[in-house]
Amino acid sequence: MTVTRALDGRLIVRFAGGLTIRLADVVALSGLSLAILLAAAASLTVGSTPVGMADAIAVLWHGPDASDLSFAVWDVRLPRILMGILVGASVALTGAMLQSLAQNPLADPGLLGLSQGSMTALLVIFVFLPGLPQGWLPLAALAGGLAVGVLLVILVGRANAGGMAILLMGIAVETSLSSVTSILLLYTPPEVSLALADWMAGSMFRASWQSLATFTPWFALGVPAILFLGRALRSYDLGDQMAMSLGENLSFSKPVILVTAVLLTSAAVSAVGPLAFLGVMAPHLANFISPASGRARLLLSAAVGALLVVCADMLTRGLAGELPLPTGLAIVMLGVPMFITTLRLRSARRMRGQ
Amino acid sequence: MNGRRYPAMAGILAIAIIAFIANLSFGASAMSPRSVVTALFAFDPDNYDHFVVFYQRLPRALIAVFLGAVMACGGAVLQGLTRNPLASPGILGVSSGAMLFVVIAAFLLDVPSQGQGLAAILGGFFGFLSCLLVTRLIVSSKEPHGLAFILSGAVLSMLHGAIANTIMLSSPSRRSDFLSWATGNINHVYVDRLRDFWWLGALGLVMLLAMARPLTLITLGRDKAASAGVDVTRITWLSIGAVVVSVSVAVAICGPIGFVGLVTPHIVRPLVGASFRLALPANAVLGAAICLLADLAARSAFAPHVLNTGIMMDLLGGIVFALIVKRYYLSASERGAWR
Numbered sequence: 195m196t197v198t199r200a201l202d203g204r205l206i207v208r209f210a211g212g213l214t215i216r217l218a219d220v221v222a223l224s225g226l227s228l229a230i231l232l233a234a235a236a237s238l239t240v241g242s243t244p245v246g247m248a249d250a251i252a253v254l255w256h257g258p259d260a261s262d263l264s265f266a267v268w269d270v271r272l273p274r275i276l277m278g279i280l281v282g283a284s285v286a287l288t289g290a291m292l293q294s295l296a297q298n299p300l301a302d303p304g305l306l307g308l309s310q311g312s313m314t315a316l317l318v319i320f321v322f323l324p325g326l327p328q329g330w331l332p333l334a335a336l337a338g339g340l341a342v343g344v345l346l347v348i349l350v351g352r353a354n355a356g357g358m359a360i361l362l363m364g365i366a367v368e369t370s371l372s373s374v375t376s377i378l379l380l381y382t383p384p385e386v387s388l389a390l391a392d393w394m395a396g397s398m399f400r401a402s403w404q405s406l407a408t409f410t411p412w413f414a415l416g417v418p419a420i421l422f423l424g425r426a427l428r429s430y431d432l433g434d435q436m437a438m439s440l441g442e443n444l445s446f447s448k449p450v451i452l453v454t455a456v457l458l459t460s461a462a463v464s465a466v467g468p469l470a471f472l473g474v475m476a477p478h479l480a481n482f483i484s485p486a487s488g489r490a491r492l493l494l495s496a497a498v499g500a501l502l503v504v505c506a507d508m509l510t511r512g513l514a515g516e517l518p519l520p521t522g523l524a525i526v527m528l529g530v531p532m533f534i535t536t537l538r539l540r541s542a543r544r545m546r547g548q
Numbered sequence: 549m550n551g552r553r554y555p556a557m558a559g560i561l562a563i564a565i566i567a568f569i570a571n572l573s574f575g576a577s578a579m580s581p582r583s584v585v586t587a588l589f590a591f592d593p594d595n596y597d598h599f600v601v602f603y604q605r606l607p608r609a610l611i612a613v614f615l616g617a618v619m620a621c622g623g624a625v626l627q628g629l630t631r632n633p634l635a636s637p638g639i640l641g642v643s644s645g646a647m648l649f650v651v652i653a654a655f656l657l658d659v660p661s662q663g664q665g666l667a668a669i670l671g672g673f674f675g676f677l678s679c680l681l682v683t684r685l686i687v688s689s690k691e692p693h694g695l696a697f698i699l700s701g702a703v704l705s706m707l708h709g710a711i712a713n714t715i716m717l718s719s720p721s722r723r724s725d726f727l728s729w730a731t732g733n734i735n736h737v738y739v740d741r742l743r744d745f746w747w748l749g750a751l752g753l754v755m756l757l758a759m760a761r762p763l764t765l766i767t768l769g770r771d772k773a774a775s776a777g778v779d780v781t782r783i784t785w786l787s788i789g790a791v792v793v794s795v796s797v798a799v800a801i802c803g804p805i806g807f808v809g810l811v812t813p814h815i816v817r818p819l820v821g822a823s824f825r826l827a828l829p830a831n832a833v834l835g836a837a838i839c840l841l842a843d844l845a846a847r848s849a850f851a852p853h854v855l856n857t858g859i860m861m862d863l864l865g866g867i868v869f870a871l872i873v874k875r876y877y878l879s880a881s882e883r884g885a886w887r
Binding site for chain 1: 634682685686687695696698699700702703704706707710711713714717718720731850853855856859860862863865866867869870873874877878
């Protein structure tokens with residue numbers, strides 16, 4: 195790791211493996227990581243069993259035992275928090291990546307219907323193949339997400355009608371698919387459909403060490419892959435033609451990146467359900483904290499996404515006594531105003547550009 | 549075109565009558581259309597079939613007719629006024645706003661059923677105006693295709709839905725009463741609301757019909773309408789008011805069942821033409837027929853399970869929405885026109 199001065203006079207940090215990030219972004223990333231750590235620690239103390247911060251850290255230090263305290267910290271809260279970090283980072287990363295690929299600052303795996311596609315596929319599995327082992331679920335989810343992606347590509351075609359039309363197409367697909375999931379839900383036993391309803395709203399209630407173990411391999415595979423594939427991200431941001439003239443093989447790399455990104459969200463959806471708007475919200479907030487490009491933008495978005503989900507989870511767990519609010523709903527309520535702000539800033543930029 | 553209009557209207561009416569009788573005939577127990585007709589015209593209180601038709605299926609069918617008529621006319625008028633093929637009360641925030649306010653009134657303010665209708669009307673106006681406001685916020689210049697308007701409505705509807713769901717979660721016991729209403733369900737239990745509020749919807753439709761000529765002129769162009777002596781601003785706001793009031797009342801009865809308002813005008817327009825004097829009645833009748841059929845499908849297609857009518861309508865509506873986006877915004881001539 196070396197620090198050098200770039201042509202424009204900014205300090206940049208070179209990591210092993212050719213990853214270079216501006217010093218300012220490294221500082222922002224460290225700050226965000228610290229914030230995630232603090233939020234996670236605070237989150238350990240929130241919930242129906244009151245736990246002091248010192249006690250929580252002591253329990254973590256000594257390892258799990260048979261006490262109530264240990265159960266609350268080790269078996270309920272820690273897996274939820276870890277899941278929140280991984281899932282938040284995944285969805286935000288996918289959102290940032292889709293936005294660069296589609297050159298559309300509004301792209302979001304939830305709004306485009308990809309998450310709904312994954313969910314529909316999972317419900318098909320639950321109804322028709324209930325015996326399938328849990329480890330296969332992310333693959334089924336991937337198939338559903340990809341199917342929606344292909345459908346969108348077919349429907350939108352090569353017409354570059356831009357942001358809003360594609361987004362509306364995604365919303366249309368999402369609407370139809372969500373009624374298909376409702377119909378499929380009719381054919382599940384009542385106790386299963388109640389559990390599924392929770393999950394369909396996007397919730398951390400059911401995060402456990404087991405679901406974490408299912409999700410982690412996909413995360414460990416998908417995130418480095420996206421970061422590796424994303425090394426040419428800066429040239430994508432300049433537009434397809436520019437990227438091609440810079441020597442990018444778009445017909446190969448674009449589909450590969452898309453599949454990897456969809457895989458990552460699909461795995462997240464099968465773990466905790468869809469988190470709509472997170473993929474739009476996190477990159478936008480990251481841009482606000484430190485306007486970066488390329489892979490630094492991806493990393494910052496992922497950190498913001500993780501922080502948002504950890505905070506939303508803490509909030510919903512704190513409220514759980516009075517209001518069993520699914521994390522997904524909390525994120526929608528945060529996300530819509532943020533989305534509208536994004537649209538507003540985008541049009542303001544366009545006005546200035548004209 | 550002229551020669552085809554009246555046969556088309558007659559066809560639509562025939563479809564609606566068949567849909568009405570079919571809706572009354574099928575269900576947990578099927579009956580012949582003949583016994584349905586006798587139940588309606590010569591009601592025998594001791595006959596079980598008559599009882600089912602009169603007290604369970606007829607209220608549902610009447611709610612479906614009301615909903616379909618009001619939503620379809622609302623969609624036709626909003627599509628004409630905004631000159632946007634995707635406009636409809638379900639999409640521009642009216643339905644979701646009305647639903648949000650009903651939930652607030654019922655859960656947070658303990659307003660009785662009658663007052664919930666008023667809350668729905670306030671909510672309908674709130675939803676529409678917030679959609680307008682957000683559109684103004686996100687597009688600074690006049691944007692030709694109106695996509696921002698639709699997108700604002702779609703996103704705001706999600707927000708309204710999320711808030712309403714959160715409020716409902718705060719009271720689990722009452723939530724179960726509202727849950728199927730909130731996803732849009734025709735339920736004969738709510739027929740007393742139809743009895744209380746139907747006149748508001750009828751009033752809205754009569755107002756729209758009375759404004760049919762100026763509305764048609766506005767559809768052809770605001771300047772042209774103004775030069776023909778139409779008070780464009782007044783007619784616009786009066787008609788929007790009539791649409792919002794009648795749609796909100798429908799939401800108070802059976803929840804946010806959207807999309808019939810989007811779909812119906814697109815079927816009626818090529819058959820009957822753009823003149824609202826004919827198009828409004830045609831929309832009302834066809835909208836009613838579509839709702840009756842969707843209700844029938846929701847009740848019997850997945851037997852023994854019963855689906856909420858709103859979910860059935862979303863399935864149909866999502867597909868039609870995608871087709872409209874494809875045809876109007878992604879066709880060759882429009883390619884890249886607006887980003």
